[in-house]
Structures are given as C-alpha cells and as structure tokens.
Amino acid sequence: MGNTSSVVGRECFMAAVGGNPNMATFRGDLLYEFRALPSYNLAIPVHPEVITYPKNTTQVAEIVRCAVKGNYQVQAYSGGHSYGNYGLGGADGHVVVDLKDFQKFSMDPDTHIATIGAGTNLGDLQDRLLHAGGRAMSHGSCPQVGVGGHFTIGGLGLMSRQWGTALDHVLEAEVVLANSSIVTVSETQNQDIFWAIKGAAASFGIVTEFKVRTQEIPKGAVQYTYTFSQGDVLDKVKLFKAWQSVVAKPNITRNYSTELTIFQGGIVITGSFFGTREEFHEFELENNLPIQNNGNVAYITNWLALVAHAAENYLVSIGGALLTSFYSKSVSFTIDELFTEHALVALFTYLDTAPKGSQNWWVIFDLEGGATNDVPMNATAYVHRDAVMWMQSYAVVGFEPPAFIARRFLDRLHQVVIQNRPPGPLRSYPGYVDPYLENGQMAYWGSNLGRLQSIKTLIDPKDVFHNPQSNFSVSEFALTTCNLTILICSFVYIESHTSDVVDRKLPNLEVKLVTKPFVAAGDQLKFPSIKSHAGCSRIKQYHCFDACHGSNSRLIPATTSLGSGALIMKRACSPETSPDHELRQEIPLNDERPILMSLNTPVSPPKKRSSIKCVKDGDGRDSIPPNVSQLNTSPSLAAIEAGQVEVIDHLSTISAKLKEYVRPPPKQSLPRLPIKEWIELYRRNEHPEGRHFVIHQHDHPIAGPHYDLRLQFSETSSVSWSVMYGMPGDPNSQRLNRNATETRIHCLWNHLIETASYKTGSLIIWDTGEYEILPYQMDQSGPETDDSRSEISEDSHVAPEEQISDSAKLREAFQNRKIRLRLHGTRLPKDYTIILRMDKTTDFARPIREGPKRRRRHPSRPTVPQAPSTSDSGSPSPPPGQQESSGDPTPQRSQPESQTGPARHARPDDTHTADIEIQRNNAYPGSNNTIGSIHQRRWYLSLDREASGFEPIIRNPSEGSKERGRKRTWIPKPVGQGFEPFYVHGPEAERSIITARLGRDVLDDEAVDEFVPRRGWRPVLH
Secondary structure (H helix, E strand, C coil): CCCCCCCCCCHHHHHCCCCCCCHHCCCCCCCHHHHCCCCCEEECCCCCCECCCCHHHHHHHHHHHHHHHHCCCEEEECCCCCCCCCCCCCCCCEEEECCCCCCCCHHHHCEEEEECCHHHEEHHHHHHHHCCCCEEECCCCCCCCEEHHHHHHHHCCCCCHHEEEEEEEEEEEEECCCCCEEEEEEEEEEEEEHHHHHHHHHHCEEEEEEEEEEEEECCCCEEEEEEEECHHHHHHHHHHHHHHHHHCCCCCCCCEEEEEEEEEEEEEEEEEEEHHHHHHHHHHHCCCCCCCCCCCEEEEEHHHHHHHHHHHHHHHHHHHCCEEEEEEEEEEEHHHHHCHHHHHHHHHHHHHHHHCCCEEEEEEEEECCCHHHHHCCCCCCCCCCCCCCEEEEECCCCCCCCCHHHHHHHHHHHHHHHHHHCCCCCCCCCCCCCCCCCCCCHHHHHHHHHHHCCCCHHHHCCCEEECCCCCHHHHHHHHHCCCCEECCCCCCCCCCCCCHHHHHCCCCCCCEEEEEECCCCCEECCCCHHHHHCCCCCCCCCEEECCCHHCCCCCCCCCCCCCCCEEEEEECCCCCCCCCCCCCCCCCCCCCEEEEHHHCCCCCCCCCCCCCCEEECCCCCCCCCCCCCCCCCCCCCHHCCCCEECCCCCCHHHHHHHHEEECCCCCCCCCCCCCHHHHHHHHHHCCCCCCEEEEEEEEEEECCEEEEEEECCCCCCCEEEEECCCCCCCCCCCCCCEEEEEEEEEEHHHHHEEEECCCCCEEEEEEEEEEECCCCCCCCCCCCCCCCCCCCCCCCCCCCHHHHCHHHHHHHHHHHHHHEEEEECCCCCCCCEEEEEEHHHHHCCCCCCCCCCEEEEECCCCCCCCCCCCCCCCCCCCCCCCEEEEECCCCEEECCCCCCCCCCCCCCHHHHHHHHHHHHHCCCCCCCCCCCCCCCEEEEEEECCCCCCCCEEEECCCCCCCCCCCEEEEEEECCCCCCCCCCCCCCCCCCCCCCCEEEEEHHHHCCCCCCCCHHHHHHEEE
16 A cells, blocks of 8 residues: 555546556556656656556546546546646646557558548558558658647648648548547538647547548658758848748749758758659759759659658757757747848847847748648637748757746847747747747637637536646636726726625626637626636626616726736826726727727827826815816827836837827938837837937926936836037037936836926937947047956956947946947937946035925926926026025926915825935836946036048148147048038037927927927037
C-alpha cells in the first residue's frame, strides 16, 4: 500500500482499463516519475493526476466517465508536441488519455479513403500511405507529431497550398464525448461536433479514429536553399522585399512553397517547386529567384526523400523530438498586412539591436494561401482562411525556463510587427499555442468563437475537456471572463468589480450573455445571484444600458471597463463618474450590431468642446450643473495631459483627436509630419531601447513661452529640459548658448500631447523624431563645466560601441553631465547637433517645499478647477519681480474674493500629497526617474557647429568698419553640408508640424477663452 497513491477514483480508472496496472499510472505512485509522459516544453512543467493508456475506444469512454465522476478535467495525448504541454492538460491535476496504442490503418482501394488511428505519428503515416497505393495527404513536416492533434487543430505543411490543411482531408471521425458516449461525426452525422473538431477538438472530446481522403503522390519536385549571411539592415530589407514580392503575387502557382528563416547567423530561404526541371527554370526566371549563383538546388523524384528533406530542415531548426525549454509565438498575415519597407526596417533594426536572452532564436515566415484559402472561414472551426503568410518566432534556452529577456524579446518583436501594419485583429495559429497570449481564444478562432462556445455549452457544459486556452461553455465563459452586457432599469454607477458593491448597486439585475456574434436585444437571462459572477477578477469589457426608455435606450460606457480603447475615469467632476447625472450618449441599440462593435463603439468628439463649469453640491463635492442636458463625454486632451483621465491606449486616443484638428498649412513651405508617419515613429520606439524625442512649444501663463526638449531614456519615461529661446539655429548668433532648465521626468506618452488649459497655456509639437547620441567633444565656446566627471569612468566596463543603444548612451552621458546628440526631426535641418552640459555651480538638488504653495493674485477671469498637471512647469524662471519665493516656477493662480467667476477651491489633501510625491521623485505618475534627474538644475544647450556641418573662417574687418581685430565666422562646409540659419519666432508664428496649428488655435479648439499669456518674450534673431 505504501507504493500506491490515494488518488480520487483510482478504483474506477483501474476498472476502466480492465485492472491492468500497466495501463494506468497515478501521481504519487513509486514509478510515477519514471512512467509519466514527458513535457515537450520544459519551460512549462505539468504533472497529471492520472495517466491512462487505453487500447480501444470503449476504454477511453470509461476513463472519461471516471474523470467526470471524480470531477477531473481530461485531455488526450497523441504525439505530445503542444508548445504549452496541453496534451498533458497544460496544468497540474488532469486526467490524460495517451493514444499511443491507437495505430489502426487501412486503405479502401476503390475510394482511396484511409482509416487512421489517432495515435499515429506523421512519420509513420507517410510511410503507410505510400505503401498502400502511392498515396499522400497534406500534413506538417515534423515526423514525431501525432495525428490526433494535428488533424484537429489545422495541419499546415509542404503540400498545404496544393491540397489544403490536414483537417480539410478529414471526412469522418470517431469521438468520445463528455457524457462517455461514442459518436461518429461527419458532414451528415452530428454536423456541429464535426464542425467543431475540425479546428478545436481538444475542447469537445477525444477523437480516436479518422477517415481521410488522400492524394496521388507528386511525380517530382525541385527543392532549393539560399543562404544570406552578411549585410546590414538595408541589405536584409532588400532581400526580404524580393522574397515577399514573389509570395505576394495573387496568381503565384500553387505548386510552389517557400519559407524564409531569420536567425543569429543570417537568413535562409528554402523553396519547393512541384514540377519538372524545365518548369522550375521557367518559374525561376519569371520571379527572379536569387539562387542562380548562391543556392543549393536538388531535383527529387522520390516522395519519401522529398518529405524527409523537409523534415530534416524542420528538425535542424526546431529540434524535433529533443525536449528543451523554449518560448514561441505566431501571427498570420493577410494580403493587406504584408510588410512595407518601413515595417521591414523596423523589424530588422529590432532584430539587430534588441537583447535576446538566447543565442538560439529564429523567426520563420511561411508562404500560405492557395488551397487553404478556398474553404470559407465559417466552414470549419479553423478560421484562418485569409492568411497568405505565417510568422513563427522561437527562443530556445536549453533546459532552464526561458529568462525574462527571451520572452520579452519575442513579445516585443511581435509588437514591432503588429504596430507597423494596418490595424486589425491579432490572429495566431492554434497549433503553435502561446500560453501567455491574452485573449488566446479570439486569436485562435476569431469569428468562429461564438459558435464554438454554443456547441461547448450543449455537449460539454461542465468543461470536462479543458486546457488553459480551450473553448469555454457560455456559462463558464461568463463566469470566467465576465464578458457581459448589463441591462438595468435605472442608471447605475458601477465603481468596483467586487461583488458586495455590485450587490448594493444592482439589486434587480438582468444579464444578457454574449452568446453569438450578433446579439438580439430580447435575449435575456436572469442569474439567481449576481454575487457569484460580479466578483470575477478577469473582467474584460462591459457596458451599462439605461433600459427604462424603451426603444430609446442609450449606451453609457462603464467607467471601469477594460475593453479595447476604453477609459478609466478618475476625475470627480465628470459625466462618466457622476452617480446621479442625466448625461447619456445617444446610441440606439442595434440588433444587427456585432457585439464587439457595440461594446467598443468609439465616440467622436466635436471640433470644439464647450467648457463645463463644476459647482459644489451640499457635501462640498464637485458635480454637474443640472441645466446641462447633453455633453460629449470623451475626455479632452487637457484632461489626459493633466492626469485627470487614465487612458488604456494613449497613442490611439490622442492620435484620433489630433486627426480632427489637422489644418491645411498656410504655406507649402511649412514642415509637416503626416499623422500616419507620426504614429509609426512613436510605435517604433515603444521599447526600452527607444530613442524618441519631442520639442514642445509651451506658451505658459507664468513662465512665458519656452520650448520643452524631451528625450526618451526608457520604455515609459523621458528626461526633460525647458529652453527659454528655443533651439539655436544660427551658427554665428551672439546668443548661441541657451539656458536649459532640467524639469520633471515625463511619461513617454507626453510626447504625443498637443493641448491647452488655463493653468498650463498652450502646447504644440514643434518638432519630433529620433535622437542619436554622439561621443562627447568639449566645446571651448561654452561656459565652464565640471570636468571632474569623465565621460566614461576608467574603472567601468563598457560594451563595444555598436552594442550600446542610444537610450543607454543617453543614460551614461546624463550621469556624466555631458550630452552630445544629433536630432533627426522634421523641422530641424539635417545633421542638427547640440550639446547639453552641466554648470558645476548648479549641480545640486533643491529643497522640497512641504507646505502648500503660495498663491498670487491676478485679475479676475473665468476658471475651471484643474487637477495637478503633468505639463512642464519647470520652465526657465520668470524675470525678477515675477519669481516666487519658493523657487517653484508654476505657482497656482488664486482669485480675489470679489471675483465673479466660480470660486477656486482649496486643493484636497490627497492632491497635495501627490504633489509632494512628484517633487520627491521628480517624476510624474506613470514615469520612473531611474536616470537620476534633479528638478531645476541648470544646464547649457548650444549648437555643435562643426558636427552640424559648419566650419570656421577667419576674416579681417573691412575698411571703415568699426570692428576691431580678426573675427571668426562659421560657414557651411563643402559638399552641401550645413544649413540656412533659422530662428524660433515664438507662439505668434510657430505652427505644429502635426496639425499646423498656432498656439491660439489650440486654445480655441480646447475652448480656453480669455487666456492671458505672459508678455515681453522676444525671439533671438541675432
């Protein structure tokens, strides 16, 4: 007894396999570890509770019955090649049915329909098909993969473009269901189950046997390999473009299959052409394949040798049956999502520079399409019928779990790819599971997910057949993800996910489940108690409806929604967060609206918003005046910038608003950066090695006009300086050196902002782009600097220059207080280079003011209460007489007691505390001061004239001139270097390169009336 475990239901499982001790093993048994099935991916260790080895379908049905009785979940194990070990359940505690003994094979000589046991692997299958009449079928290349999973998840391979996927060959199957029944499924029997197992069988039952159609083997094929091992990013882009130009042709022959693999040592392109040598030669010339002088070409007429060659290529890259620890991802491409040249530059730049965490990584691009796209998307559960190319990426780390860096490398690689192609749903191949993929079910099954869930509810309501990314039944789906549409009979402010709050707020709740792609308004289901559902911690998206007005029901966004593009509102004086307001966006319910559209319908703001005045209620809280009846509830850019609104996707939200404000330039010579390129620029730098910069023109009501230079130094944050007179543009200016005052650390998304408010004035994007850190060279024309700080410490170890990213160089240069950088922008001229250096007399931290800020009195004006802003208030200090004694450059304005506008209220304690925290960390919420920035340190910014393309000449004063002595003048270098001098003319003249707006235009668009700027600012024109 000491050698056996006390697994629940042990006797039942033993009886199911006829009492044979060799046909079942239980966790805790002495020989469990020895007999347990191996985890294919060692990064995800899985320990089943029971492993069974049945011999026939009846035993499988009995095992399922025992599992249901013991409240276990079940998964079938065929070849065991799931990247997430889903054949073992994907998590501890499952019952596993090993199908290794299901090896039946027969071939009907008349119809050529083969009967195949679900435990057969692909290597044995191709042998058996060939010897049973010279037949073949479409399937993958790895010989150890089992057909039980391969035939039911997709099955892509060498012949897919000619014959379709492996599951497209399945005509009939024998399936064990959750109720232990054994059913035959086909186009004429149990059609719904047949539809479901052709793409998602692991969620619905255990397939023990297949009947499949087969094909006559090809007569021969040409296979080639081309290796590219040298070249820079642009060379690789050129090669990929040439390959993609071939695969993107709409009429490319289905006899052609190819893949491109990127790895540490270069790029390998392989291809197979099914036809004669002469046909291939003609195809080669038509498509300019790069193999005439650099490729290895073989003509193969033996079918087994052909598939063995494909398997060899697969095993070299993947590792075949070798168990290892790895991470993998996949994404499909439609014809409209193929790479642009810009996207390829971003891809190869990332691959060349990103930390990878492993030397053993590769990215595979497979040509798809052809026969796989002949089948409608809803004809089978497998939905990827519009894919023309697949991308697979792998990082292998040996026998230890993948390090964070390796996973991050692949995650960000896919972000780079997705962000540089047109917006659309993320689609992943269900045969290459990614256990860390969010919304994996939607990525794997897309528009077919709703029908799959409905079928799951009917045949497996208790979710017996389960893995971490399997389909849920409708009821289970509601319980697990809370993807609900809530109908109530009065407007309710949902302020928490916790069940006690929802119970208090929603006493009479009716819930409409998301059960199908199109939801009818009358489909309602009452839950017996909301408490068991509302406490779900994985709420993805929901909206509240006011259903009291019949057909005029109106959609109100839930304030805590985490859906795509949703906002989390924090401001008290807001239509979204006021429990008793009457403001609702007029959107009628539409029975024909897709559910995801109805849950995430964007609301376009008007061109100009009306100012909302907040008044106090009886408790002293901000509320909405009762006479306001309609209002667009979309938050303003000022509210976003000020931290009053937390946005899930800043880029999408801000770019959508700025698109509405774009104006035609008053003259063609105005530099412009199109919105699309601006978005791509930002997306290209959303990673730790990003090097985004922005120069904001900031017309501040207290500090006056200045220019904020922000440089990204991490994935989330940027260091910032305020420059009084803007960027120097004349190499012979008498004011070449500018005072640059160090300000707060900003969030990276602040680079996107163009906005205006009474408190911060107007803010426009004067220029933006990417920076490049250059080796520091001392500029003798600058002020005295602290030379005790060497650029690089002698004791420090520095990686080779080409391995250090510009953001890392910035962090190093910042610590040394000497930064030399080139700004690649839109408005700034080519090779524009500046130097930032520290004055040693100001290299210290200023004391933090713990008490409330002193307020000044100014003429009365209408004001709106504002939360603490993230705008640069640390701009250059105002002239004497306007400077606060505290040294804080942004004192809050107060109103005289006799003012006519609404009274400005005292700052709440929590806001004051937040301000103190900002001062302590010198970083706004959401950013991290890991660079050691200190508020209001004084730097000097100057133009690096030589690096910007100028050289000095010495000239003598002309006769009669009052000049004395020889004078040095800077002129452009030969060969078109240098630039025409430019001058920064200030808010009255300078326009945004994104929207072409002046500062006063932004004030108008943001409904900031009667703004009083600070006077006296003059541009430097000499």
